[in-house]
Amino acid sequence: MTTVPTNTLNPMEIAKMLNELNPQQREAAQTIYGPVLILAGAGSGKTKSLITRIANMISQGIQAKNIFCATFTNKAAREMKERLESVVGEEPMNHIWMGTFHSLCVRILRKHGHLLGYEQDETSKRCKFVIYDTGDVLQVIERIYKQINITGKYKEGLALHYIDNAKNNLWDPEYCAYNVAESASDQVMAQVYTRYQEQLRMMNAMDFGDLIMNTVILLRDHAEARDYWQEKFHFVMSDEYQDANYAQFQLLLLLAAPHYNLFVVG
Known part of the structure; x- marks a missing residue:
């Protein structure tokens, strides 16, 4: 042979x-x-x-x-x-x-990813987080809008853009709330961002912005x-x-x- x-x-x-x-x-x-x-x-x-x-x-x-x-x-x-x-x-x-x-x-x-608190498979020792696409993200945002009673006041795309921009600049929700949110709209979006991240963590999930931002945090910290x-x-x-x-x-x-x-x- x-x-x-x-x-x-x-x-x-x-x-x-x-x-x-x-x-x-x-x-x-x-x-x-x-x-x-x-x-x-x-x-x-x-x-x-x-x-x-x-x-x-x-x-x-x-x-x-x-x-x-x-x-x-x-x-x-x-x-x-x-x-x-x-x-x-x-x-x-x-x-x-x-x-x-x-x-x-x-x-x-x-x-x-387990160093950031995400679940790890005990057998493979690989993190088993879920990756949310745009459709998944919009569903989470819609749910948060209902929770804080702003449905119809702001388009879901506004929060989608706000969160994506924040992660591209490595701004976490706390930073946005205290350093970026100047207008009333920004303050509302910072609140949405905070709840959004909490819900993603509860679901052991990341969106596309998290993939970059979390890797930077991982390497940095x-x-x-x-x-x-x-x-x-x-x-x-x-x-x-x-x-x-x-x-x-x-x-x-x-x-x-x-x-x-x-x-x-x-």
Whole structure:
């Protein structure tokens, strides 16, 4: 029986990819250590530079398991994985962490979410929190509106936007209540936010905003998790960096420290 190797790293293909880049792109792709920021217009080869850099890193012995690469859409992550696999082979792609911010944070929280008080499966030792989509979130908001008797006075979408914006800025309900709520409407929304978070915790649930915010809190406040993930990810990257909000920016910084091999394109 013949065994076909899954690692088909092709040095000639990597050299070809590097030669196809312009001098600035090539410099970025060949710079492995330290912080790197690529700023360029749409369609100018930013993502291509990122993919070439990862292929070049793996060709030089960097372990795929030490690479964290965040994207903003599943489509982008899928296309990047396909392009990379054609060069480095299947085996490295089984270990590299490449996906959307939310999907990567889910994986981190499944392992260490218990440190934030979420339930953990005793057998697998993985956190078994539920992820609420927009429909689930609106149902919770509607229930809270009825509880505090504001149904019809405010649209549910207002609270949805308020909560999402708060989490993108890493504002918890207490901070919103005492530092952000200036208008009467803001004060009501801060109250909704407080009750909303209480109900999600009761249901052992997180929404999409929680996935990022809770991961930042986890890494910021819990040394056990912070040390584990910083030791794992020596190289942190992000595509479409111009779309990153404050919470995502803080996530990248926390993961990149203390190595600070941070590479972003946007």
